[in-house]
Amino acid sequence: MTAPALITLAHGSRDPRSAATIKALTEQVVCLRPDLRVEAAFLDLAEPSLDEAIDRLVREGHDEIVVVPLLLSEAYHAKFDVPAAIERAAARHTGIRLELTEVLGLEASVFHVLDRRLREALAHNRVRELDGLVLAGAGSSDPVVNASIARAARQWGQRHKLPTVAAFASQAPPAAGEAVRALRADGRRHIAVGLLFLAPGFLTDRVTELALEAGAVAVAEPLGADQEIAEIILARYAVGAVDLVDLDALFA
Incomplete structure (x- = not known):
């Protein structure tokens, strides 16, 4: 059984340093789990968008996707923007299963x-x-x-x-x-x-x-593309991947 794909979802910024850092952090995730299909995406102001990332994964045949919000707190984006974006994406792709995890938080x-x-x-x-x-x-x-x-x-x-x-x-x-x-x-x-x-x-x-x-x-500089942050992302992904498991089908 293929593991669910992973999308690391950041808010986005007009500053190119921001997108570059998020993509480098996502590469850290890939280095830790080369067996996973991983995409970086942004809510706004940078590419690819969440819709573009999901469309790409669907074209590749992925029908289970875990989305990890790269946010450090449960602020407005976490409570409203991200769930709304996931809901819109799910409506566009009725044949796939999307699982939104908790934010990174302050581990x-x-x-x-x-x-x-x-x-x-x-x-x-x-x-x-x-x-x-x-x-x-x-x-x-x-x-x-x-x-x-x-x-x-x-x-x-x-x-x-x-x-x-x-x-x-x-x-x-x-x-x-x-x-x-x-x-x-x-x-x-x-x-x-x-x-x-x-x-x-x-x-x-x-x-x-x-x-x-x-x-x-x-x-100091921001947290950046650090392996320990990548490990938090993978911990959130692991919980989301388990939540996608259909227990009824598993034990039928």
Whole structure:
């Protein structure tokens, strides 16, 4: 029996670095599971679209597809845009089975990747001392999502035994510059910023700019095409693939 195909679904961006990063992350998935048919797709602003990816897989003969949303929180896109796109696709292809998994979320391994990106930024900027951290996420109109980022900031700070402030690129205060200045007002002078984003783009550039203007000594790169993120994708896929199994048919 052929394993279900996998689509890694990102939101998309006009910034070409974003699509390149998502496609490189998808290649990491392929390297880990070369037996799977894997496609990257985007909700908007980049190609291929979800419809194009599904059409390609259907033409190849795949009738079971697991879609993993490459999102770090259950914000608007996860709750509304992605399910609506899946529903439209299912209506277009009545003979296939589509399974939408949970988002990537903030698994423990995400903090491992954050740490690596932080170490890289500190080495690049020759920073030897830290006394404060800022963790910047996208931000949302949903306070529950913002609370999850604040909770992640506290967890990250506890890992490093440093005071840590959450910041948001949009929708909610504080912005990265405000968070850095708040720590500086508390007497901290060596503050680094971690980016809770999968890929670079306008928002990460803005976070970096504001943080450096406010006096941050280093800003890490986004999580990027990391093997541990690819492993989370495959964990989500595994659950989705099991959910596609027809138990009645299996035991008939």
